Amino acid sequence: MTTLHIRSNSPERTQQVGTIIGKSVIPNDLILLSGTLGSGKTCLTQGIAWGLDINEYTLSPTFVLVREYYGRLRLYHIDLYRLDTGEDMMNIGLDDYVYGNGVCVIEWAEKGEHILPASNLSVQFSYLSQHERDIRIEAHGERYEQLLKTVAESL
Amino acid sequence: MKILGIETSCDETAAAVVEDGTTIISNVVNSQVTIHARYGGIVPEVASRQHLITILPVIEKTLSDATVTWQDISAIAVTHGPGLAGSLIVGVNAAKAIALSHSLPLIGINHLEGHICANWLNGTQPAFPCLCLIVSGGHSDIVLMSDHGKFKKLGQTRDDAAGEAFDKAARIMGLGYPGGPVIEATAKDVTPTIQFPRAWLKDTCDFSFSGLKTALLHYVEEHHAVNTPQIPDIAASFQEAVVDVLVTKTIQAAGNLGIRQIMLAGGVAANKALTQRFLKQSPIPVHIPPPKLCTDNAAMIASCGYYHYRMGQRDSYNLDVIPGLNLS
Numbered sequence: 474m475t476t477l478h479i480r481s482n483s484p485e486r487t488q489q490v491g492t493i494i495g496k497s498v499i500p501n502d503l504i505l506l507s508g509t510l511g512s513g514k515t516c517l518t519q520g521i522a523w524g525l526d527i528n529e530y531t532l533s534p535t536f537v538l539v540r541e542y543y544g545r546l547r548l549y550h551i552d553l554y555r556l557d558t559g560e561d562m563m564n565i566g567l568d569d570y571v572y573g574n575g576v577c578v579i580e581w582a583e584k585g586e587h588i589l590p591a592s593n594l595s596v597q598f599s600y601l602s603q604h605e606r607d608i609r610i611e612a613h614g615e616r617y618e619q620l621l622k623t624v625a626e627s628l
Numbered sequence: 629m630k631i632l633g634i635e636t637s638c639d640e641t642a643a644a645v646v647e648d649g650t651t652i653i654s655n656v657v658n659s660q661v662t663i664h665a666r667y668g669g670i671v672p673e674v675a676s677r678q679h680l681i682t683i684l685p686v687i688e689k690t691l692s693d694a695t696v697t698w699q700d701i702s703a704i705a706v707t708h709g710p711g712l713a714g715s716l717i718v719g720v721n722a723a724k725a726i727a728l729s730h731s732l733p734l735i736g737i738n739h740l741e742g743h744i745c746a747n748w749l750n751g752t753q754p755a756f757p758c759l760c761l762i763v764s765g766g767h768s769d770i771v772l773m774s775d776h777g778k779f780k781k782l783g784q785t786r787d788d789a790a791g792e793a794f795d796k797a798a799r800i801m802g803l804g805y806p807g808g809p810v811i812e813a814t815a816k817d818v819t820p821t822i823q824f825p826r827a828w829l830k831d832t833c834d835f836s837f838s839g840l841k842t843a844l845l846h847y848v849e850e851h852h853a854v855n856t857p858q859i860p861d862i863a864a865s866f867q868e869a870v871v872d873v874l875v876t877k878t879i880q881a882a883g884n885l886g887i888r889q890i891m892l893a894g895g896v897a898a899n900k901a902l903t904q905r906f907l908k909q910s911p912i913p914v915h916i917p918p919p920k921l922c923t924d925n926a927a928m929i930a931s932c933g934y935y936h937y938r939m940g941q942r943d944s945y946n947l948d949v950i951p952g953l954n955l956s
Binding site for chain 2: 509510511515516530532533535536537538539541555556557561564565566600
């Protein structure tokens with residue numbers, strides 16, 4: 474498993490990392506985000522959307538659980554924050570999104586660890602101070618080793 | 629002219645009969661809020677199934693409350709977006725079936741425009757042009773309305789919608805769901821003393837509540853505030869920060885554009901701290917629907933349907949649901 478560590482000192486930097494990921498993803502890629510409220514998950518997702526040529530703000534999906542965007546590829550922005558059981562997660566059609574030929578970005582993915590595919594790009598956010606976040610990106614599986622390599626080269 | 633409105637975009641199953649866009653004959657809302665409370669918000673699949681169970685009884689009750697028969701109804705207006713796809717489908721299909729079987733015109737309505745039309749159900753006739761602030765669980769938009777059906781979106785939230793910010797804040801403070809009413813109740817008669825950050829996003833009509841949410845989280849954690857007497861002050865200070873930005877930016881936008889009227893719409897417009905602040909601070913008239921017409925209902929959809937009927941809108945039975953429908 475390869476790991477990449479990034480220290481971000483602004484929302485713009487976090488978005489920039491996201492944009493690089495967004496430019497490198499292919500259909501059916503799965504990106505799992507974890508970290509507390511306000512640690513940068515939606516911010517990174519905004520960057521991924523820009524990297525996919527989606528020229529909109531990616532609004533928080535907490536209220537509606539899933540938001541869809543149309544760019545170079547379809548982006549499914551999913552939030553498991555409010556869901557507690559695997560059954561709840563299946564009920565929102567999680568499978569359809571994960572295997573839906575688009576790119577899936579899942580916030581609060583740690584809640585769905587037991588039912589999500591083991592092959593994924595996992596991004597963990599830690600809050601260091603008001604303006605600093607630690608971003609740890611892990612590649613799980615061959616496809617994601619390759620994705621992470623592409624991302625690391627573009628940073 | 630009586631129009632039957634149907635609304636199932638989120639977690640309220642609603643039907644209403646409205647005459648000439650302004651007079652409510654009957655208005656039935658079946659809320660699922662207690663069903664969704666354990667999830668801290670709406671679960672689409674659950675909402676959709678619940679709509680299926682309640683849609684026909686709600687429509688029947690609406691007609692019987694109004695003491696009208698199908699012969700008295702001139703058209704069916706139904707929300708076809710924005711909202712949750714599975715929820716919208718239930719209302720749209722019910723509307724299509726009724727329109728087909730009773731040979732009535734079918735009119736698809738934008739839920740956000742419906743919220744704005746609640747202002748015509750208040751015994752007033754707002755004049756155009758008007759600046760609308762739409763604040764709900766899914767939206768925080770500033771929209772210029774030049775006539776019925778004519779809108780220009782000037783700004784929106786860049787992250788959390790106002791209603792969503794309230795939900796998250798309530799969860800952080802351990803206050804439960806839905807966040808708006810519970811924070812309003814907790815903050816009632818409390819003088820806020822904590823200065824939470826405001827994102828002004830100068831020179832735009834956009835909003836951002838994400839930073840405020842993060843600041844609240846860290847305040848609550850640092851002060852171990854959950855379940856302590858500090859919570860009312862924190863809730864009041866949070867609410868004050870949201871209200872401050874919404875009110876100030878809307879009034880500023882109206883001033884910059886030379887618009888002489890403001891309209892509020894959406895569930896968060898039921899918040900008294902918001903409405904009182906608007907009435908206190910605004911130099912121009914502010915229209916505010918009564919609280920029960922701010923939250924989701926079908927009277928606003930029927931009202932909107934009336935204006936669209938007069939504009940000549942007639943939809944076919946191919947009318948589709950558009951979960952991401954915009955105002956434009």
